[in-house]
Structures are given as structure tokens and as C-alpha cells.
Amino acid sequence: MANEWGPLEGLIGEWESETGGLDTAYSHSQSQVLGSPYREKCTMKPFGPVDNGSQILYGLDYKSAMWRGDEENPFHTEVGYWLWDVATGEVMKGFVVPRGITVLAGGTAVAGATEFTLEAALGGAQYSIGENKYLAKNASSLSYKATITIGDGTWSYDEVTMLRMNEFDEPFAHTDHNTLRRVS
């Protein structure tokens, strides 16, 4: 049977990385920009089809969590869905960051793609960012861009979230990257 999940097929499974992730963010507790190594666990479960009229989507239900050092609670988590439309090659990642942020990022990719890019922008017509009132005033997410690379038993992401922060005159690049390996 044809691969309904297209470029998302290589993301199906359970994934982990030991320290290897790197986050760059402004730390309020330390009043400075910090680079923080992290470890990560991620699960991606396939589902579909989802029919929107004549549009047919296949997707992955995902959860990810990241920890710094030996901290007990993750310092960042995401839940959401990856989606792919075989007819158009549209690929999407819709997710929630539990700071009161939702993102629908999108791009295009062919079925066998091993690299693709997803983007969203504050106020974007299709691929947009929603945020709470406090963040809109103090630390607003202007844009999100993630490049995904699929390897043999691994996948990587490299993402940049541009933030308009009260602490800086210019937009600040909050960045994250990691490579995960399949554990089942």
C-alpha cells in the first residue's frame, strides 16, 4: 500500500536523546541569555485518515518533553499533531507550548523527503501563532521556523522562534536543536 504518511513516516515511533539538545533562551531567574543542554523524549503515533470534505490527511499524534541535567520535571513540553496532505504535499505541525502558546506551522514536502521546513508567524493568514495576553505584551512570539531532517533511525530538528521581548531592543532568536534516536 502507498505510504499514507509521506514524509512523516520516518518520524513514527518512540524517540530519545541523551544530553545533546541545546536551547538558547533568556533566563529571567539569571537575567541573561543562557545556552542549556537538554535531553528529550518524544512519542509519535500514526492516525488517519482525517477527511475535510475532499481533503484527506494522515497524521501523527505527538508528545515531547525536555529536561536539563537531572531535573525531575521537564523544563519544556509540547503536545500536538503533525499532518500531511498527499494531494498537495502540505505538511503541518500544530502544537501547544504550555506557556499559553499555540502554533500551526506549515510547509510542503514530497513523500520521500528527508528534509523539510515548517513556518508560522504571528498574524499569519494560514500558519499562525496564538499567545496569551501577558506574552503578547512582554515576550511575543513573532515567528517560528523549524527544519526537520530524517535520518536512518534518527531525526533532527533545528528551530528558531523570534521573540519581541521587553528586555531587548531588537527581536531575540530563541533557538532549539536536537537529534533523537528511535528506541521503539
Ligand code: HEM
Ligand atoms: C525545544 C523547544 C523549546 C525549549 C527547550 C524552550 C525553552 C525555553 C526556556 C528555557 C525559556 C526561558 C524561561 C526563563 O528562564 O525565563 C523559554 C522562554 C520562552 N519560550 Fe521557549 N522553548 C522551546 C520552544 C519554544 C517555542 C516553539 C515557542 C513559541 C512558538 C517558545 C516560546 C517561548 C517564549 C514566548 C518564552 C519567553 C517567556 C518569558 O520571557 O516570559 N519556546 N523557552
